[in-house]
Amino acid sequence: MTDDVLVVHGGTPLEGRIRVRGAKNLVSKAMVAALLGDSPSRLFDVPKIRDVEVVRGLLGLHGVKVTDGAEDGELVFDPANVESASTDQINVHAGSSRIPILFCGPLLHRLGHAFIPDLGGCHIGPRPIDFHLQALREFGATVDKRPEGLHLSAPNGLHGTKFALPYPSVGATEQVLLTAVMAEGVTELRNAAVEPEIIDLICILQKMGAIIKVHTDRVIEIQGVPKLHGYTHRPIPDRIEAASWAAAALATRGHVEVLGAQQADMMTFLNIFRSVGGEYEVTDTRPPKLGDPGQEGGIRFWHPGGELNAVALETDVHPGFMTDWQQPLVVALTQARGLSIVHETVYEQRLGYTEALNSMGANIQVYRDCLGGTPCRFGRRNFKHSAVIAGPSKLHAADLVIPDLRAGFSHLIAALAAEGTSRVYGVDLINRGYEDFEAKLADLGAHAERP
Ligand SMILES: CC(=O)N[C@H]1[C@@H](OP(=O)(O)OP(=O)(O)OC[C@H]2O[C@@H](n3ccc(=O)[nH]c3=O)[C@H](O)[C@@H]2O)O[C@H](CO)[C@@H](O)[C@@H]1O
Numbered sequence: 001m002t003d004d005v006l007v008v009h010g011g012t013p014l015e016g017r018i019r020v021r022g023a024k025n026l027v028s029k030a031m032v033a034a035l036l037g038d039s040p041s042r043l044f045d046v047p048k049i050r051d052v053e054v055v056r057g058l059l060g061l062h063g064v065k066v067t068d069g070a071e072d073g074e075l076v077f078d079p080a081n082v083e084s085a086s087t088d089q090i091n092v093h094a095g096s097s098r099i100p101i102l103f104c105g106p107l108l109h110r111l112g113h114a115f116i117p118d119l120g121g122c123h124i125g126p127r128p129i130d131f132h133l134q135a136l137r138e139f140g141a142t143v144d145k146r147p148e149g150l151h152l153s154a155p156n157g158l159h160g161t162k163f164a165l166p167y168p169s170v171g172a173t174e175q176v177l178l179t180a181v182m183a184e185g186v187t188e189l190r191n192a193a194v195e196p197e198i199i200d201l202i203c204i205l206q207k208m209g210a211i212i213k214v215h216t217d218r219v220i221e222i223q224g225v226p227k228l229h230g231y232t233h234r235p236i237p238d239r240i241e242a243a244s245w246a247a248a249a250l251a252t253r254g255h256v257e258v259l260g261a262q263q264a265d266m267m268t269f270l271n272i273f274r275s276v277g278g279e280y281e282v283t284d285t286r287p288p289k290l291g292d293p294g295q296e297g298g299i300r301f302w303h304p305g306g307e308l309n310a311v312a313l314e315t316d317v318h319p320g321f322m323t324d325w326q327q328p329l330v331v332a333l334t335q336a337r338g339l340s341i342v343h344e345t346v347y348e349q350r351l352g353y354t355e356a357l358n359s360m361g362a363n364i365q366v367y368r369d370c371l372g373g374t375p376c377r378f379g380r381r382n383f384k385h386s387a388v389i390a391g392p393s394k395l396h397a398a399d400l401v402i403p404d405l406r407a408g409f410s411h412l413i414a415a416l417a418a419e420g421t422s423r424v425y426g427v428d429l430i431n432r433g434y435e436d437f438e439a440k441l442a443d444l445g446a447h448a449e450r451p
């Protein structure tokens with residue numbers, strides 16, 4: 001742990017321009033989808049993050065040859081040898097990511113059986129997989145839970161089904177999509193998640209030959225097809241990373257342009273950003289023409305000076321305010337005048353990181369009650385899932401240990417906004433979802449170094 005530390009000298013506004021590439025929460029799923037094709041797939045703008053490495057390793061073990069394409073960030077997946085692969089080493093990936101659960105459908109289609117090692121991912125509550133398993137059973141799979149992982153088989157193949165999710169889970173919706181596309185017959189999924197990353201995954205599957213209808217009211221209908229081919233796809237940019245840098249600009253009274261950030265996928269964040277008092281400008285992409293090199297679009301975010309305003313927000317499924325946006329934004333809210341309220345309704349235990357902010361001088365109280373307008377699943381269930389942030393607070397340096405990805409980025413922002421020198425331990429976790437974050441910090445003029 002001691003060499004996994006970043007020394008951060010706070011108090012300097014972040015100023016400059018960075019770029020975001022393909023979304024962590026799409027790219028890893030797109031990589032799994034390549035398993036379903038009977039010919040190679042090609043994915044562009046793949047960020048160099050740990051989750052991509054983990055899925056690349058898993059695909060390799062399952063016989064998918066993954067190679068770097070000609071363009072920086074391009075990966076090519078050749079699934080020709082899936083049937084003959086030996087997966088003896090699969091447990092080396094136990095505990096490293098949540099993505100292995102999404103291999104169920106594709107492996108059942110290709111092999112008739114699947115072994116899924118223990119899942120990893122962020123420690124932000126219990127994170128059950130009951131919806132996934134229930135859906136797989138509805139398709140006709142048998143699921144055997146053993147201490148070393150899940151053993152699945154589909155002795156009679158997979159068949160389309162009518163299924164309603166108890167909650168619009170992103171992962172469970174992806175599970176159904178990746179399974180239904182090649183199941184025999186029609187699948188109707190109700191209460192599906194409709195995050196932009198899901199829609200992008202649907203675009204990929206459609207490119208592969210799938211037939212998927214997205215109806216109103218969270219209903220998705222999939223008509224199974226016997227065969228899919230490879231895809232070529234440029235994924236949507238990472239809207240969580242873009243919002244994280246926006247929050248960093250606000251918290252440090254800086255000015256950051258995020259190339260690649262897309263307004264349409266960030267509307268809810270942009271509304272809150274403006275309500276807090278942050279300013280932004282959307283710049284459109286101008287394609288190159290003769291005598292004009294063109295310009296890559298993005299969004300410029302800045303602190304206009306003066307005081308920030310307190311706000312009340314609830315995290316929610318799309319099109320609500322993303323749960324992964326709240327941790328970075330809360331750091332900026334410690335600098336707003338008045339009482340801000342954050343009601344976390346997606347994960348029951350995603351506010352633990354506020355203790356570290358309090359150790360730096362923030363004034364954040366967490367409550368078991370639903371403090372937002374809507375009572376949520378976690379009310380009266382003893383989970384501290386609402387926060388009241390009183391500001392503005394002068395943040396001072398501290399020694400911090402990163403608990404998970406987004407909380408980790410919020411610790412980093414707090415250290416950059418604070419006066420004095422902080423030591424942030426466990427920063428390697430941030431590489432799970434933020435490409436080259438140390439180089440980006442340097443580009444933005446942050447004073448941070450490895451000791
Ligand atoms: C790799 C990836 O894409 N991760 C994202 C994905 O996680 P992930 O797909 O794991 O999150 P889900 O949308 O599935 O989880 C939402 C809620 O549903 C619950 N649930 C989920 C599945 C299940 O079988 N049973 C169950 O109870 C969860 O505990 C949670 O309370 O969506 C989350 C919500 O936008 C984001 O925070 C994560 O960054």
Ligand SMILES: C=C(OP(=O)(O)O)C(=O)O
Pocket residue numbers: 024098120121122123124324405406433
């Ligand atoms: C919770 C997250 O990711 P994962 O689902 O991969 O743990 C995240 O990206 O913040």
